[in-house]
Amino acid sequence: MIEIKDLHKSYKMGSNSLHVLKGINFSVEEGELVAIMGSSGSGKSTLLNILGMLDVLDEGTYTLDGVPIKNLNETKAAQYRNKFLGFVFQSFNLINYKSAMENVALPLYYQKVGRKERQEKALKYLEQVGLREWADHLPSELSGGQKQRVAIARAMAAEPKVLLADEPTGALDSTTSYEVMDLIQKINDDGNTILIVTHEPDIADMCKRIVHLKDGVIVEDKKITQVRASQYV
Amino acid sequence: MFSRDNWKEIFETIQKNKLRTFLSGFTVALGILIFVVLFGMGNGLVNTFNEFFGDDATNVLYVFPGRTTVPYKGYKSNRVIEFDNSDLKDIAKNFTMFIDYSTPRISRGGLVKYKNESNNYTTRAVAPAHQYAEKTIMMKGRFINEEDLKNRSKYVVIGRLVEQDLFGNNNSIGEYIDVAGSAFMVIGVFQDDGGDNEERLIYMPYTTRQLIEKNNDKIDEIIVAFKPEIGYAGAMALDRSLDRFFREKKYISPDDQSGVFIRNVADQLKQNQQFARVLQIIVAFVAFGTIIAGIIGISNIMVFVVKERTKELGIRKALGATPKSVISSILLESVFITTISGFLGMLLGVFILNSLGEKLKDYFITNPYIDITMAISATFVLILFGAIAGYIPAKRAADIKPIEALRDE
Numbered sequence: 172m173i174e175i176k177d178l179h180k181s182y183k184m185g186s187n188s189l190h191v192l193k194g195i196n197f198s199v200e201e202g203e204l205v206a207i208m209g210s211s212g213s214g215k216s217t218l219l220n221i222l223g224m225l226d227v228l229d230e231g232t233y234t235l236d237g238v239p240i241k242n243l244n245e246t247k248a249a250q251y252r253n254k255f256l257g258f259v260f261q262s263f264n265l266i267n268y269k270s271a272m273e274n275v276a277l278p279l280y281y282q283k284v285g286r287k288e289r290q291e292k293a294l295k296y297l298e299q300v301g302l303r304e305w306a307d308h309l310p311s312e313l314s315g316g317q318k319q320r321v322a323i324a325r326a327m328a329a330e331p332k333v334l335l336a337d338e339p340t341g342a343l344d345s346t347t348s349y350e351v352m353d354l355i356q357k358i359n360d361d362g363n364t365i366l367i368v369t370h371e372p373d374i375a376d377m378c379k380r381i382v383h384l385k386d387g388v389i390v391e392d393k394k395i396t397q398v399r400a401s402q403y404v
Numbered sequence: 405m406f407s408r409d410n411w412k413e414i415f416e417t418i419q420k421n422k423l424r425t426f427l428s429g430f431t432v433a434l435g436i437l438i439f440v441v442l443f444g445m446g447n448g449l450v451n452t453f454n455e456f457f458g459d460d461a462t463n464v465l466y467v468f469p470g471r472t473t474v475p476y477k478g479y480k481s482n483r484v485i486e487f488d489n490s491d492l493k494d495i496a497k498n499f500t501m502f503i504d505y506s507t508p509r510i511s512r513g514g515l516v517k518y519k520n521e522s523n524n525y526t527t528r529a530v531a532p533a534h535q536y537a538e539k540t541i542m543m544k545g546r547f548i549n550e551e552d553l554k555n556r557s558k559y560v561v562i563g564r565l566v567e568q569d570l571f572g573n574n575n576s577i578g579e580y581i582d583v584a585g586s587a588f589m590v591i592g593v594f595q596d597d598g599g600d601n602e603e604r605l606i607y608m609p610y611t612t613r614q615l616i617e618k619n620n621d622k623i624d625e626i627i628v629a630f631k632p633e634i635g636y637a638g639a640m641a642l643d644r645s646l647d648r649f650f651r652e653k654k655y656i657s658p659d660d661q662s663g664v665f666i667r668n669v670a671d672q673l674k675q676n677q678q679f680a681r682v683l684q685i686i687v688a689f690v691a692f693g694t695i696i697a698g699i700i701g702i703s704n705i706m707v708f709v710v711k712e713r714t715k716e717l718g719i720r721k722a723l724g725a726t727p728k729s730v731i732s733s734i735l736l737e738s739v740f741i742t743t744i745s746g747f748l749g750m751l752l753g754v755f756i757l758n759s760l761g762e763k764l765k766d767y768f769i770t771n772p773y774i775d776i777t778m779a780i781s782a783t784f785v786l787i788l789f790g791a792i793a794g795y796i797p798a799k800r801a802a803d804i805k806p807i808e809a810l811r812d813e
Contacts, residue, residue, distance in 0.1 A: 225722060225807040245803070246726045253724020264719045264810060268420035281724035286409060329724070 172333060172364050173199040173222065178231035180217055191217045193387040195231070199333075199366065204359040204397070206375035207368045209384035216337060218384065219368045223256055223335045224248045236332050253281050257326030261338035263318040265310040271297060271321045272306040278329035296324040300354055316347035323354060327363075334358070334365040340374055352377045352400035373398075414737050424712070425741055428705045432742045432786055433749030435698025439691050439782050440753025440774050446687025448764065448772030453680055455597070455770060463504065463632050464537050465643060466667040467650065468625035476657035485654050485663055487623040489614075495628060498649060502642045504631045505533035508610045508623040514584035516606065518570040525566060527583060527606045529613030537627045538596065540607075545577045545592030552609045559612075561592040563603035583608075586616060636674050643668045691782075698786050703793035706738060710797035717801050718809025727802035734798040735791055742790040746783040754779060 178195040181188045191214045199205055209215040220226035221233065224240060233240045235255055243251065257278075258264075265274045275293035284292070297303050300320040302313075310318055319339060326334055336355070340348035352374060359365050359379075367378060375381050376398045383391035418425050469485035487508075495506055510529040515522055534540070535547045543564060552559050560583065567576045567590075576590045588608065596602035614620055630642050643666055650656065656663030710717075717730055757772045764772070801809070 220807050223722070225810075226805065245721075246728065249721060249724050249726040252722060258722050260810070264715075264722070266716055266719060268417075273416075277720070278723040280409070280413065281720075281726075281729070286412070325723070 172201045172203075172236055173197070173366075174232075174234040175222075176232045178218075178221065178233065179229050180214075180221060180226075181229060191387055192221075192228075195387075195389060197382065197389060197392075199364060201364050202359070202362050204356070204365045204379045205367070206378035206381045207366060207384060208370060208372075208375050208381055210370065212386075213384040214387045215368045215384045219335055219337050219366065222333075222366065223258060224252050249281075253278060253329060255332045257329055257331035257334045259319070259322050259326050259334065259336035259339045261341040263310070263315075263322045263342075265318055265321060265325075267310050270307050270309055271302060271313065271324075274310070274321055275325045275328050278325060282329060292328055293324075296328045297321070299327070300324045314347075315343050316350055319343060319347075319351050320354060323351070323358070327358065332364065334363055336365065336367045338368055338370075340369070340371065345373075346403075348374065349400045349403040353404050356397070356400055410733070410736070414733060414740060417733070417737060418741065424705075424709055428702060428709065428738060428790075429741050429745035429748075431701040431705055432698060432790065433745040433752070435694060435701060435786060436746050436749035436779075436783050437753045437756075439694045439698070440750055440779050441756055441772075442694060443687060443691045443778065443782075444753070444757035444760075444772035444774045445764075445769055446683065446690070447774065448760075448769035449683055449687070450680055451770040451772075452765075452768045453676070453683065462669055462673040463629050463639070464669050465628045465630065465639070465646065466625060466665075466669075467628060467646060468665050468667075469650075469654070470662040470665055472656055472660055472663045474657040474660045474663075476660070477655050479655050485656065487626060489621040489623065491623065491650075491653070492626060494649070494653065495626065495646070499628075499642065499645070502630050502634055502638065504629040505536060506626060506628045507531035507534040507537060508626055509534065510610055510613050510622070510624045512584070512613070516566070516570070516584075517582040518576075518579065521570045523566075523569050525604055525606050527560075527608060527613075529608050529610040531610060533629070534607065534627065537629055538598075538602070540594045540596055543593045543595050545590070547592055547594070548607060548609050553611045556611045556615045557609060558586060558588045559591045559608065560588040561594055561607040562590055563605050564593060564595045565600060565603040566606060567593050569604075639668065640671070695782060695786060699789040699793060702738075702742060702786070702790040706734075706790070706794040707797045709738070709794075710734065710801045714801060714804065714809050718804070718806045718811075721806040722810065727799075730802040731795070731798045734801070735794055738794040739787060739791050742787045746787055750779050750783050 175195055175197045178192055179190070180192040181190040195218060207215045207218060217226065221228050224243065238251070240251070266277070269277070272290065272293045275296055276289040279289040279292060294303060294306060297306050300323055302317060302320055302324070305313060305317060310321070313321065339355070340351055343351060355365060355367070356377060367374070369375055376395065377400050378395070379397050380394045381391070382389055469487050472479070472481050472483045472485065475481045492506065492508055495503065507530050512527050512529070513524060514527060516525050528534070530548065531553060532547060532549050540547065545561070547561055548559065551557075560581065562576065570576070570581065571579070576593060579590050580587045581590060583606065610623070614622065628646065630639050634642070647664065647666055650664045651658055654664065717725070720730065754774065757774060760772050762770065
């Protein structure tokens with residue numbers, strides 16, 4: 172599903188250049204649930220941003236579902252993001268003046284799905300994350316866990332190939348974190364490919380594979396036995 | 405770009421961001437409102453100005469005789485110069501090229517009586533063309549015509565206030581009034597924008613006046629109207645030729661300051677027109693400034709709007725919004741708001757101007773108005789520049805990498 176070869180990325184900081192990713196080789200099969208771990212500054216978020224086409228790579232190749240991702244202009248990148256990827260952010264990034272349902276329906280708007288169908292689909296995905304009756308509420312009226320579940324519903328609504336989550340539990344207490352992880356595991360159980368960036372070991376243990384990043388290179392890549400989050404909920 | 409879905413999205417955004425909508429709408433509405441009101445007031449000033457100076461025809465020369473102060477060609481000084489009918493004919497003959505019309509004027513004061521009412525009025529004995537020179541407006545009946553001149557009819561045309569004084573509310577047409585001892589039939593009533601004094605005049609055929617005054621052919625003064633197309637320079641040239649003509653005919657020294665006088669309205673007119681033009685330039689300048697201020701205002705707000713929405717736009721881009729859709733949604737939103745509020749401001753301004761009417765007459769503003777095409781084009785200019793001003797920050801926002809936009813707090 173995802174194939175990365177010899178990926179390099181550096182940032183210009185004035186006259187210096189900061190080499191963040193120094194040759195990453197990495198691939199993800201369909202249906203995997205991968206945790207990308209590392210201390211801050213290890214380059215894990217940069218890697219996720221490149222995977223998410225939110226940022227561009229300097230060197231190497233990136234293939235997503237058989238499509239080479241290179242030389243994208245903003246319009247093309249936006250279309251690919253819309254078609255291939257769903258995002259979940261640490262700070263939720265819901266649009267604060269739109270209701271939960273409208274937020275979930277937004278990626279479908281950019282897919283040019285009709286209004287009625289958008290609403291039906293949005294309600295369906297809100298149902299999946301257990302927030303059907305909160306559809307008309309604004310993000311400010313929801314708890315952190317609820318916001319993140321709306322964000323996950325929004326990411327899923329576009330039916331993406333890959334779900335990318337950047338510290339999805341970073342702003343949540345542990346009980347809520349486990350609820351969110353439970354939801355992510357269930358979505359993975361349905362066959363969806365998911366990548367999670369985290370620095371919390373207990374969250375990483377709930378994935379099926381852990382990739383350790385240190386100073387811009389992969390130092391460890393292992394398959395693990397998944398800890399089900401449902402037992403903590 | 406203009407699908408129903410896009411508009412729905414835009415309406416929702418507008419509805420849910422009331423402060424933003426209010427700010428940009430208010431700026432535009434206020435800009436147009438001030439523009440319309442200022443421009444209207446400026447027109448009001450020009451109106452007042454025209455009212456002061458536009459009462460009489462502006463293409464006329466007044467020629468009247470004086471008394472010589474210099475001996476010339478065997479004539480002694482202190483000789484009284486008089487005009488007569490032959491001067492009228494000579495002017496018509498010699499200056500046909502330049503002259504639109506000419507009319508004599510013989511002014512006399514005197515007691516005018518009708519039944520028990522009587523009063524002193526100035527009577528002017530004139531030719532039919534006098535109506536144009538004074539811009540006399542007929543309310544009823546008719547003015548003096550060529551027939552009356554030929555027949556030396558004892559007809560008078562009286563001012564509105566003369567009728568009011570003598571006849572009260574009764575109709576004066578066909579009634580006979582006594583003017584300095586002779587009975588005249590009233591054939592018309594006129595009004596004049598020149599004020600009350602002008603409406604207390606009585607006109608009669610100049611031939612009739614001459615008949616009464618022992619059948620002489622004397623004329624007090626001659627009013628000559630030149631063709632407007634000869635322009636200012638032509639009018640000044642005519643002024644000089646008339647002066648030369650009369651000095652020659654009446655044996656007046658070229659150096660004599662007071663043998664013959666010519667009052668040239670063209671000269672005055674030019675000054676007045678210049679003044680009016682300066683007024684208009686000032687008005688246009690102020691209006692232009694207001695529009696510029698409006699454009700700067702809406703530009704600032706657009707920058708603010710885009711800045712405020714940076715994060716939202718980043719989210720939208722992460723979810724698949726293309727740069728084009730980002731720009732078009734920002735622009736459509738701003739154009740929609742500026743159009744609605746611009747026209748509201750314009751209508752309000754026009755309404756204010758209309759309701760002012762004559763109320764500011766004490767401040768030299770009469771009937772302030774704005775040409776509707778002018779108001780609409782100004783509104784469009786503001787909308788257009790609002791869109792252009794919005795495009796620049798919108799484009800910049802669309803070009804920000806979503807990752808940077810998402811980091812924006």
